Amino acid sequence: MIKRKVGVLISGNGSNLQALIDACQRKDYPAEIAVVISNKANAFGLTRAARAGVACEVIDHQRYESREAFDDAMHEMLERHKVEFVCLAGFMRLLSAAFVRRWQDRMINIHPSLLPAFKGISSHRDAIAAGVRVSGCTVHFVRTEMDVGPIIIQSAVAVLPQDTPETLGTRVLEQEHICYPQALKWLAEGRLSVQGQIVSVKESTPQNPTKASGALINPLD
Ligand code: GRF
Numbered sequence: 305m306i307k308r309k310v311g312v313l314i315s316g317n318g319s320n321l322q323a324l325i326d327a328c329q330r331k332d333y334p335a336e337i338a339v340v341i342s343n344k345a346n347a348f349g350l351t352r353a354a355r356a357g358v359a360c361e362v363i364d365h366q367r368y369e370s371r372e373a374f375d376d377a378m379h380e381m382l383e384r385h386k387v388e389f390v391c392l393a394g395f396m397r398l399l400s401a402a403f404v405r406r407w408q409d410r411m412i413n414i415h416p417s418l419l420p421a422f423k424g425i426s427s428h429r430d431a432i433a434a435g436v437r438v439s440g441c442t443v444h445f446v447r448t449e450m451d452v453g454p455i456i457i458q459s460a461v462a463v464l465p466q467d468t469p470e471t472l473g474t475r476v477l478e479q480e481h482i483c484y485p486q487a488l489k490w491l492a493e494g495r496l497s498v499q500g501q502i503v504s505v506k507e508s509t510p511q512n513p514t515k516a517s518g519a520l521i522n523p524l525d
Pocket of ligand 1: 316317318319320321393394395414415416477480
């Protein structure tokens with residue numbers, strides 16, 4: 305099987321990176337991680353990558369005079385590793401429009417809420433404060449606006465009366481670790497097509513290319 309080359313951008317713990325590393329280690333998984341790039345030298349995700357024998361690089365955004373210059377450096381690194389797809393996995397920098405354009409429909413992000421609800425960095429706190437009964441996670445294509453972009457997959461998690469942002473976050477993270485490898489698999493297999501905001505997932509058999517639009521896994525049964 306031909307494995308498509310993926311670059312993963314991180315800033316921190318890297319548990320989603322770990323889920324992708326584990327998936328990529330399977331023989332029948334259609335992607336491999338060519339490089340992990342962190343903008344933080346102390347990101348634990350770098351240790352995870354090194355342990356797995358995956359190439360990793362630190363590109364410290366503080367050393368660049370502009371967002372564009374930093375993004376250019378990342379782009380160069382991704383090209384050097386012949387990356388075809390980019391996964392943002394807890395990458396805490398906004399990306400320039402030029403970078404997003406270069407990776408249009410080849411770059412995905414994971415966010416810990418059911419978008420378009422609760423964008424931003426305090427999604428669990430905001431979900432609890434809003435009193436919603438259901439939250440979850442979303443994998444989506446990246447667009448210039450933060451946490452906006454065609455949705456590939458979502459997974460729902462019940463919000464319990466006693467939840468704190470931490471307890472809710474832990475259960476959502478479990479779903480993230482299922483959703484992200486699934487979304488990357490579809491992307492690497494060339495099964496995703498985007499029309500405006502709508503993502504279609506083609507069936508895997510080439511003889512039967514019927515489309516199943518967007519996916520919700522783990523419905524609350
Ligand atoms: C995850 O909750 C992800 O959805 C968000 O940032 C967090 C990163 O966690 N974008 P980790 O570094 O993958 O553990």
